[in-house]
Amino acid sequence: MSAHETIDVSTQDGSYDVHVGAGILDGLGELVRGACAGRAARVISDSNVAPLYANDVALSLLDAGFESSIHIFEAGEASKSMETLSELLERLAEGGLDRDDVVVALGGGVTGDLAGLAAALYLRGIKLVQVPTSLLAMVDSSVGGKCAVDLAAGKNLAGAFWQPSLVVADVDCLDTIAPELFRDSCGEVIKHAVLADEALFAALERRTLTDAGLTGEELVDIVARNVRIKRDVVEADERELGLRQTLNLGHSIGHAIEAASGLSLGHGSSVAAGLCCIARASSRLGWCSDECCQRIVALVASHGLPTDTDVPHKELLSFMLRDKKRHGDGINLVIPREIADVELRRCQVGELEEIVRLGCGVS
Numbered sequence: 001m002s003a004h005e006t007i008d009v010s011t012q013d014g015s016y017d018v019h020v021g022a023g024i025l026d027g028l029g030e031l032v033r034g035a036c037a038g039r040a041a042r043v044i045s046d047s048n049v050a051p052l053y054a055n056d057v058a059l060s061l062l063d064a065g066f067e068s069s070i071h072i073f074e075a076g077e078a079s080k081s082m083e084t085l086s087e088l089l090e091r092l093a094e095g096g097l098d099r100d101d102v103v104v105a106l107g108g109g110v111t112g113d114l115a116g117l118a119a120a121l122y123l124r125g126i127k128l129v130q131v132p133t134s135l136l137a138m139v140d141s142s143v144g145g146k147c148a149v150d151l152a153a154g155k156n157l158a159g160a161f162w163q164p165s166l167v168v169a170d171v172d173c174l175d176t177i178a179p180e181l182f183r184d185s186c187g188e189v190i191k192h193a194v195l196a197d198e199a200l201f202a203a204l205e206r207r208t209l210t211d212a213g214l215t216g217e218e219l220v221d222i223v224a225r226n227v228r229i230k231r232d233v234v235e236a237d238e239r240e241l242g243l244r245q246t247l248n249l250g251h252s253i254g255h256a257i258e259a260a261s262g263l264s265l266g267h268g269s270s271v272a273a274g275l276c277c278i279a280r281a282s283s284r285l286g287w288c289s290d291e292c293c294q295r296i297v298a299l300v301a302s303h304g305l306p307t308d309t310d311v312p313h314k315e316l317l318s319f320m321l322r323d324k325k326r327h328g329d330g331i332n333l334v335i336p337r338e339i340a341d342v343e344l345r346r347c348q349v350g351e352l353e354e355i356v357r358l359g360c361g362v363s
């Protein structure tokens with residue numbers, strides 16, 4: 001195991017490196033310089049993360065020859081709005097950033113989404129570097145180019161695909177994450193393992209990601225494995241026309257659980273519960289073995305995440321049918337068949353109702 005791994009991601013417009021390491025934030029400026037030739041770098045961060053890292057990041061960029069400046073917005077999902085985006089775009093314009101300059105998104109998923117969309121829109125697109133500081137952002141949202149803000153009608157409804165020029169994930173940043181947020185993010189890691197990595201699943205069964213004794217090297221290994229899973233999917237289907245939809249494993253029911261909670265249940269926890277619900281339904285319908293379902297439920301439980309929901313199944317169904325991933329009369333559901341083997345299955349409303357009834361509120 002090494003304390004610094006580099007994963008290359010190829011996209012339609014070129015390729016970029018994802019660096020995963022322990023203590024690599026100090027060298028950020030040089031890494032950005034290697035990927036971006038511009039004059040100026042604007043660090044975008046929220047009011048929780050900026051006090052921890054923004055000054056050091058800006059200094060590192062300055063040392064690498066960038067004119068660096070920091071823009072801070074209020075932490076929280078409420079900032080993933082058109083208002084904050086518009087404010088951010090105005091600040092980029094006032095700073096005179098041009099097409100060669102770079103936006104550095106320093107923070108968790110909200111920051112990556114907001115700064116990513118600003119980079120996609122400003123001057124019809126400028127360079128973007130993702131510096132994820134949360135586990136969720138490291139293993140998922142910083143890689144693959146999706147960025148969005150929320151609208152009154154729902155989450156992530158206004159967005160774009162805009163690939164970064166570089167991603168730098170320093171697992172030392174995870175030391176400052178609140179334990180409940182870290183636990184929540186484990187839902188996406190378990191999802192990746194069910195999707196594509198039997199060995200990762202078995203490793204998490206032996207020792208959970210919430211085990212306080214994990215070393216920096218072990219965290220680097222786990223984050224890098226997740227990035228490779230995401231990389232493989234995104235390279236095959238950058239625009240989510242087919243295979244990338246499998247990353248929505250656990251999300252169709254999970255989003256409904258999250259929405260029904262009024263967003264009070266975390267995204268990762270909702271996905272974990274959604275994953276258990278779809279696994280239970282799949283085993284009852286004979287699409288996966290009981291053993292596979294039990295292993296998924298046990299792994300979710302061992303990370304202290306919810307394995308079911310008490311939201312009535314009709315209510316879940318109505319949220320699912322309002323989901324932006326609905327296609328016409330149905331939804332493409334991701335069905336676990338085995339650990340590291342899933343199927344994308346088109347389900348009409350009647351079949352969906354049966355799946356939700358069989359999988360949810362029954363454990």
Ligand code: GLY
Binds near residue numbers: 143
């Ligand atoms: N988070 C799922 C995706 O990037 O497609």
